[in-house]
Amino acid sequence: MADVTASDGTLRRFLHGLPGVDPVGLEARAAALGTRSIKTTAKAYAIDLAISMIDLTTLEGADTPGKVRALCAKALNPDPTDRTTPRTAAICVYPDMVATAAESLAGSDVKVASVATAFPAGRAALPVKLADTADAVAAGADEIDMVIDRGAFLAGRYLDVFEEIKAVKDACRRPDGSAARLKVIFETGELSTYDNIRRASWLGMLAGADFIKTSTGKVAVNATPANTLLMLEAVRDFRAATGVQVGVKPAGGIRTTKDAIKFLVLVNETVGEEWLTNQWFRFGASSLLNDLLMQRQKLSTGRYSGPDYVTVD
């Protein structure tokens, strides 16, 4: 695949040569998979799996070190009344909170993810974005969530976007040779068409993304079953073409257990069990965890739980 990224022209020809998306068929397929009935033991398994895939997120201007520490405590021990509850996959914070989170999570397997590259708009010069990324990595981030330059993408400057992702990927390297995993956010709500989402997915993967992520959670349309299904198809096809496995992270707007399980069904039916681990699939969410915990309590006690029995965050 190296030749397709040789120049702006070859990259454009490749991306525009990808088969067009049938929007009606895509949405119908996503909706049909959403009707699967997942009950009892399968549901219990799905709930635990979903909890273990959460990137527990707080991306507010009002974030304080105290709030980040509280969230880390929750990630380590989501339900203090039931120690069998799995931990979440990661905590996702702004770069300046990475050190606080890393300190709270030290010694655990919960990762620290940091948004970077002038999140959420991505409107900054490249050196600023790279400094933002390097700063987060130096502070101890295990994973970097970058946003692409949607303006450049929509203007058709694909090679610029490609080079930028590559540069950020380089900035994820640590002095010891290891590297933070890179998640590339497309902000699907701003890409207008399914064709664009497919192109962005391929562009991101060609540039070396470890994960492709739907959205920032800061715009009106975030993760939907349809755009996540489309991205899952892209990672499946990318692996068939290159042998490289890439993860997927829907983020924003997933609030209920029912929704989360629908996404897990999409994963299982599109890319299969290999992606059903938090190594390759994540949920970017905050309130989702409480709903999963309440459903988990219902399954283990038989009683419907309520918001009095989970944390307020």
Add this chain to the structure above:
Amino acid sequence: MSERLSVFKTYKLFIGGKFPRSESGRVYEVTAATSAADAAGKGNWLANAPLSSRKDGRDAVVAARKAFGAWSGATAYNRGQILYRVAEMLEGRREQFAAEVADAEGLSKAKAAAQVDAAIDRWVWYAGWTDKIAQIAGGTNPVAGPFFNVSSPAPTGVVALVAPGESSFLGLVSVIAPAIAAGNTVVVVASEKAPLPALSLGEVLATSDLPGGVVNILSGRAAEIAPSLAAHQDVNAIDLAGADAELAKELETAAADNLKRVLRPQPVDWSAAPGTGRLLAFLETKTVWHPTGSLGAGGSSY
């Protein structure tokens, strides 16, 4: 002119201000009562009512919890106005309710109309209580110290009501009105044999400025829906008015899990003046100490 086709009404649940069918898709047949003594079961088919599932109950609790903040936070005066508005809307549909109650309970038209009138009067009566109950249930307490000590009643939260089986409308109103007048939000399990007046009441509530979710009405088998409501951790109290002895015992046991308030079933003459008992049953007393202010050389200035 050709003869008109009859228009059958699809009775639906009332949850969160909307009218969904049961998520289970089930319905059951509701038949007319043949006489007052022999309540519903042998008469003509009236309609199909939704047969609610536990999930409908859960959805109703979610809706009730969502509505609780705004409803309990509204001024008592505003709640009174809204309850009075409900009575106004009921007045406009007296005939329909009289016919439904006559069918449901096997009453004569005149007796059914009297029941409906009594129910409307009861709404008005409870509407008046909203801004007065605090004077009855609260007050300032004398204490030995330079403090004001004030007790005031606060609503309990989400209340599950098992509506009386025999009095399909007057009994229903008599359990709903006091609970919401006090500022609670409710999930009602309507009379199993005679749910139609309750489901029609939902249509009245939806057009009465009552915020969606304050009253949620389920029809179906109390023995199926009520136990999960009684065990629900997000329900604060339960009224067992319509539960038989066996069901009441089961519900009380389940309710003990999260220390719900329980109003046990007792023989009630629904046509008699209700008193403030049901208003007070779902109010909790909040007591606040407040310093009287600076103490001069001559002691408290109050």
